[in-house]
Amino acid sequence: MCKKSETKREYTLSELSKYSHQNVSPDGRILTAVEGKVLDLTSFISHHPGGDVLYLACGRDSTVLYETYHPRNTQGTKTASKMDAILKKLQVGVLSAQTPPSYYTFDKNGFYPTLKKRVTERLDALDLPLRGGSGSIHLKAVFLLALFWSSLLLMCLSPSVPLSYLSSIIMGLTSSFIGTCIQHDGSHGAFSTSPLLNKLAGWTLDMIGASAFTWELQHQLGHHPYTNLLDTSNSSAESDPDVFSSYPFIRMHPHHEISWFHYYQHIYAPVLFSAMTLSKVFIQDVQIIMEGKLYHIDATCRYGSKLNRLRFWGMKFLSFLYMVALPIYFQGLGRGLSLFFVGHLACGEMLATMFIVNHVIEGVAFAEKGGGGKEERRPKNVRGETPMLKTQEKMSQKTDLNDWAAVQCQTSVNWSVQSRFWNHFSGGLNHQIEHHLFPSICHTNYVHIADVVEDTCKEFGVPYQHERSLGTAYRGMTRHLKAMGREVKMD
Ligand SMILES: [Zn+2]
Structure with a gap:
């Protein structure tokens, strides 16, 4: 009886934030939200295979973390039914119906689940670990x-x-x-x-x-889940600190005001x-x-x-x-x-040379979570284009423009793809798209999955931007900064 009434308990995001650690929690519990369900992690945390990194999920909506850190969790698999059962057991409530909608959508059958399935199959076939390096x-x-x-x-x-x-x-x-x-x-x-x-x-x-x-x-809580996204509506915490932390000195995001310098x-x-x-x-x-x-x-x-x-x-x-x-x-x-x-x-x-070029570069998309409708919420490059609209023109089945994984591919750029040397040298930063889609896969394995990701992107009409070398990526970054200094502003 008690469990049933608790399952219906509604939590707002601000209520949820009070349960981020046992030391601040009103009743000693730690809670998170996944896909609208509020979960009690208090006793589960010591059993979580990833260890106490699960604390990062506490006190917030952790749907993106849940989706990205469990690549085997795709519909119809044994892992999915096991994880569904765990979620059911841990559920103590639901997120309030008043919770502002996320910028992102998650397609349970399309691009990302297909990609997860193919990538796990590739690594299994090569006898490479899905988690942890060799x-x-x-x-x-x-x-x-x-x-x-x-x-x-x-x-x-x-x-x-x-x-x-x-x-x-x-x-x-x-x-x-x-x-x-x-x-x-x-x-x-x-x-x-x-x-x-x-x-x-x-x-x-x-x-x-x-x-x-x-x-x-x-x-992990700012940049990865919300790459190149700026929440100007302040309705939630869906913002990427990497694109605004250097502002006002450097204007990387087109939704920031411009100054003479x-x-x-x-x-x-x-x-x-x-x-x-x-x-x-x-x-x-x-x-x-x-x-x-x-x-x-x-x-x-x-x-x-x-x-x-x-x-x-x-x-x-x-x-x-x-x-x-x-x-x-x-x-x-x-x-x-x-x-x-x-x-x-x-x-x-x-450090800056190797990682800024991956998201702040000519052609890459930036996103704003403002008060506008779906049209305005599309990720766009500085020319105001949504690259994915073009790649999907002739496709019968279209991936949602705000699909989380598809947005990651539009906001990240690779360089020197499949080069083992540069992959080792940069710690896999040159395979930024693969890294954002699969952050729990060791960087040494990105060279083995890059072709799977590129082919699947092509099949689903999702852009896969890559530069020939670090040098061309760096010049692309410089051109982006130059454009940002000259009144490029999105609607
Ligand atoms: Zn990372």
């Missing part, structure tokens, strides 16, 4: 960690000034690769099948001075990119833990835990000791500090 990512991790520590030590101990600066640059570049090749996969649960190893891989970001928890909030942004943006990691380490991380939120994203699911806050401050202190205090001790105040900053600038520039 030997090459672990070998790469050991190499990068060894390179980071040895270059840090050489930077501190070398009596030669040029050698210490060279070591600082190598340390900075290695830090960016630790981010893209170890931490990124670890935090997505793609580094290993072991939740502990994934957590340790995620911690490597704390090792180099930034917080993996903050990263999770921005990347944006005219020059394609020239000065690369200089600002280099300061990106410094601002994350010293400003963004500290702001979030103090304010309890990152822009519109509530941070309680992570920073509501005392242990997590301890880890945050402990790692900040430790990393400050070996990355700032140690170089100062051995090289003196001025050189020690400048070595630290040079390393960060190298890291920021390399």
